[in-house]
Every structure is written in structure tokens, then in C-alpha cells.
Amino acid sequence: MTNNSENLLNIKNLRTIFRTSDDPVIAVNDVSININKGEIVGIVGESGCGKSVTALSIMRLVPNPPGEIISGEILLEGNNLLSIDESEMEKIRGKEIGMIFQEPMTSLNPVLTIGKQITEILELHQGVDAKEAVIEAVRLLTIVGLPDPEIRVNEYPHQLSGGQRQRVMIAIALSCNPKILIADEPTTALDVTIQAQILELIKDLTTKMGTAVILITHNLGILARYADRIYVMYGGHVVESGNIIDIFNKPKHPYTVGLLNSVPTLEVNSDVELSTIPGEVHDLSSIKGCVYRSRCANPTNDCKEGKVEMGLIEIKPGHWVDQCCVNCK
Ligand SMILES: Nc1ncnc2c1ncn2[C@@H]1O[C@H](COP(=O)(O)OP(=O)(O)OP(=O)(O)O)[C@@H](O)[C@H]1O
Ligand SMILES: [Mg+2]
Incomplete structure (x- = not known):
């Protein structure tokens, strides 16, 4: 991911698991996220994809047991939050x-x-x-x-x-x-008018104060309006990330495309059904191969057999897509 002098939070290869059965659930799997000072970064994905566990990992509030952060780094202005004492972390929670x-x-x-x-x-x-x-x-x-x-x-x-x-x-x-505000589905429980007021309020206040925001939602429509950059999560992985224009105009990952097709727009005739993404969410206990293959419309044989490992590649500056799905449609 890009790194510059304005970098505030740098999550590197984070992996958080839950040991609830013999096969641990890998809720956050090799996730890297970068947040610069003052920007609004969205994390989007369907229920269970690991958004909240990513946020709780940053705050070091993952319930342990059964949860545990097993690898990675969470660097706040270079200071690895995963290697400091709980007493130091208490000062960061709420304040930073x-x-x-x-x-x-x-x-x-x-x-x-x-x-x-x-x-x-x-x-x-x-x-x-x-x-x-x-x-x-x-x-x-x-x-x-x-x-x-x-x-x-x-x-x-x-x-x-x-x-x-x-x-x-x-x-x-x-x-x-604080330097960063994490807003995890801050408006889901509210009606639409109040939702808009609260999101405008967060945006106004954080802009005035220069606070960076991580805005977590399953609603891409909200991010279109408020986010500068987006991370799309699926099955515990980031499968695509980029600025708002690239994600909306040139989505590459089939899951991002599916999410975009399921966002209601004013132009869509109300008789037209919004698309859904067929298939079931991948079993989060297995880490071999691409997590999206059971839902992909055009998986290759290597992909179907779990031979293609996941990992983001940069297809243009700042636009990253999982290497397995970069050519899928
Ligand atoms: N306390 C827990 N114990 C066991 N498993 C958990 C726990 N919390 C989360 N998980 C598992 O971790 C995975 C990711 O959950 P997470 O809460 O991050 O999803 P999410 O993307 O925030 O979903 P939603 O949109 O529904 O809030 C899920 O498979 C979930 O079942
Ligand atoms: Mg959640």
C-alpha cells in the first residue's frame, strides 16, 4: 500500500481468529489498511466479512478468549499498538x-x-x-x-x-x-433522515477537527457520498481497494461489481429487481486459495482447485485488486 508522510494508521497483514471449534474461524485474514491524516476511509462488505473484528482489533477490544490477534502490526504513527502494554493502550483508546x-x-x-x-x-x-x-x-x-x-x-x-x-x-x-474516529455502522439503527443528519455531522466535525475517519458500512451508497477511499472486504480479506472514483467507475473484483449492482439508484426503475450475488459465503476456517471462488461466475480451473493464492496487486497507482480475481468478470 502507499505510504507517505501523512500516514497515520498502517495496518499490516493483520490476522484475527476465533477459537470456537477445532477449526478456528479466521475473521480477519492478512488484512492491510492504510489511513492518512484527515481522510475518510470506508470499509464495506456483507455481514460476517470481518469489518467489526478489524475495528475491534485496532482498539484491541477483540474478546479473548475466544478471539486472538495472531499476527500483523497496527502502527499508529509508527507505534505498534499490538506490542504495547494494556495500560498504554488504555490511554490510546478514546484519546487517540x-x-x-x-x-x-x-x-x-x-x-x-x-x-x-x-x-x-x-x-x-x-x-x-x-x-x-x-x-x-x-x-x-x-x-x-x-x-x-x-x-x-x-x-x-x-x-x-x-x-x-x-x-x-x-x-x-x-x-x-482523537486522531482517528472509527464509526462502525453508525447509522444502521436509525431512519433515513436521521441517518443523513448523523453522517453529515460526522463529516462536518471531523473535517473541522482534521480527524481521520474509518467508516464501516454494508452500504456502498453511503460511501459514495462520504468516503475518499474504500476497502472492500470479503471472507476476512480485503479483495479490492482504491479511491472512490476507481471503485465506482472501474471496479475490478467481481464481488465489488456485485455490490455495486445491488445498490439502489434513482435511475433504476422500481420494477427492476436489484441483483443479488449468488452462492454462499466461503467457510472462514480454510485459508487455501481464493475465498471468492464458490461465488465467482467465471473461476478458472486453478482457482476452483484452490491453487491460486490470494494477495493484492496494484493495477494502477492506489488501486489494488486480489490477484486471483483481477481478470474475472
Ligand atoms: N465474539 C465472537 N466469537 C466468535 N466468532 C466471532 C465473534 N465475533 C465475530 N465472530 C466471527 O467473525 C467473523 C467476522 O465478524 P464481524 O463481526 O467482523 O463481521 P461484520 O463484517 O462486522 O458483519 P456485520 O455487517 O454483520 O456487522 C464472523 O464469522 C463472526 O461470526
Ligand atoms: Mg459488524
């Missing part, structure tokens, strides 16, 4: 890397007011006193557009709507001005 989870109700503490949940972080990471922390919490809730922030700061998560809780999560994630 913020995360917004899919369902805010499960990540907000139901027995603490939202104000308390923000001030605790500010006191821990920013070293401000209790009074200053409350003033800052109200300021943050104002920035994320929560109505009546002076009143809401004393309320509990269940007193807020889903969209309001997600705004609180954004306030918490951005409270320490």
Missing part, C-alpha cells in the same frame, strides 16, 4: 482513537447520566476538573446538535431517542479530539 458503535444503547452506560459519561472521559484524558468538564460536556452536546443540552446533560440514555443517543456517542468519541 475514538469509536462509535452500531447500537449506542449497548455502549452507553444505562445507569449514568450522559453528562457523567462525557465528564469522566474528559477528567481522565484531558485532566480538567469536574466543573470545567461539565461546561465542556454541554459545549460538546451543543456542537453535536442535541436540543436543550443544559437539561439533557443530566438525563439518562433511555430518556433520549436513538438519533439523540447516537449524537451523544459522537460527542463522547470526539471529546478528546
Whole structure:
């Protein structure tokens, strides 16, 4: 992958497994992802392809057991997060890397007011006193557009709507001005209008603060609007990556093509059925050969027999495709 002076996070050959049966599930398999300062990078792929486990691996929050990061490096400005102590990692979580989870109700503490949940972080990471922390919490809730922030700061998560809780999560994630914000399906549980408001809010705030964003979604339409670059994941692997224009205009991997054909557009007549990608997701416990072969429309014999190893090749500067599928249609 490209590496330049603006490089912020460099994930190299990450492999994360779950030992839930005799054959471990390889949830993240040889994944390399690069994020530069201030850019919005999308990770897209269908359910179970390893998006959340990649995010949890970056935060070192993979539940262990049964999960384990078995190889690779996660370099934050050159510092390998996989080789530092847990106490050092605690300082990085929240302060250097913020995360917004899919369902805010499960990540907000139901027995603490939202104000308390923000001030605790500010006191821990920013070293401000209790009074200053409350003033800052109200300021943050104002920035994320929560109505009546002076009143809401004393309320509990269940007193807020889903969209309001997600705004609180954004306030918490951005409270320490992190270098990177990981947003894992931040709007899936919300209705379409609120979804757009939340995504615009993330984009506006991170642009102003110069924060890089990893935006995880199964919806390519969202990435078309918000991402600078995209990583397409399938079966634990990155199968294609590139800038938004190359991925949308010149997709090379048959899975990316399939995903694009399943995105609804205004031009498509509502009577026309959107395409689906036939076949089943590959068994994640086997690592021989191409993970996409059981769904590929035109696999070669070598590919069918699992003789072609996976690995990205750069077909033009910044546009990478898995070598097995680069010529598949
Ligand atoms: N705690 C766990 N224990 C066992 N296996 C797990 C665990 N968490 C994830 N996995 C497995 O890891 C693989 C990748 O899961 P992951 O949650 O990363 O998918 P995802 O791409 O985020 O999907 P979704 O779009 O549904 O959120 C799946 O096969 C999943 O079953
Ligand atoms: Mg997920």
C-alpha cells in the first residue's frame, strides 16, 4: 500500500481468529489498511466479512478468549499498538482513537447520566476538573446538535431517542479530539433522515477537527457520498481497494461489481429487481486459495482447485485488486 508522510494508521497483514471449534474461524485474514491524516476511509462488505473484528482489533477490544490477534502490526504513527502494554493502550483508546458503535444503547452506560459519561472521559484524558468538564460536556452536546443540552446533560440514555443517543456517542468519541474516529455502522439503527443528519455531522466535525475517519458500512451508497477511499472486504480479506472514483467507475473484483449492482439508484426503475450475488459465503476456517471462488461466475480451473493464492496487486497507482480475481468478470 502507499505510504507517505501523512500516514497515520498502517495496518499490516493483520490476522484475527476465533477459537470456537477445532477449526478456528479466521475473521480477519492478512488484512492491510492504510489511513492518512484527515481522510475518510470506508470499509464495506456483507455481514460476517470481518469489518467489526478489524475495528475491534485496532482498539484491541477483540474478546479473548475466544478471539486472538495472531499476527500483523497496527502502527499508529509508527507505534505498534499490538506490542504495547494494556495500560498504554488504555490511554490510546478514546484519546487517540475514538469509536462509535452500531447500537449506542449497548455502549452507553444505562445507569449514568450522559453528562457523567462525557465528564469522566474528559477528567481522565484531558485532566480538567469536574466543573470545567461539565461546561465542556454541554459545549460538546451543543456542537453535536442535541436540543436543550443544559437539561439533557443530566438525563439518562433511555430518556433520549436513538438519533439523540447516537449524537451523544459522537460527542463522547470526539471529546478528546482523537486522531482517528472509527464509526462502525453508525447509522444502521436509525431512519433515513436521521441517518443523513448523523453522517453529515460526522463529516462536518471531523473535517473541522482534521480527524481521520474509518467508516464501516454494508452500504456502498453511503460511501459514495462520504468516503475518499474504500476497502472492500470479503471472507476476512480485503479483495479490492482504491479511491472512490476507481471503485465506482472501474471496479475490478467481481464481488465489488456485485455490490455495486445491488445498490439502489434513482435511475433504476422500481420494477427492476436489484441483483443479488449468488452462492454462499466461503467457510472462514480454510485459508487455501481464493475465498471468492464458490461465488465467482467465471473461476478458472486453478482457482476452483484452490491453487491460486490470494494477495493484492496494484493495477494502477492506489488501486489494488486480489490477484486471483483481477481478470474475472
Ligand atoms: N465474539 C465472537 N466469537 C466468535 N466468532 C466471532 C465473534 N465475533 C465475530 N465472530 C466471527 O467473525 C467473523 C467476522 O465478524 P464481524 O463481526 O467482523 O463481521 P461484520 O463484517 O462486522 O458483519 P456485520 O455487517 O454483520 O456487522 C464472523 O464469522 C463472526 O461470526
Ligand atoms: Mg459488524
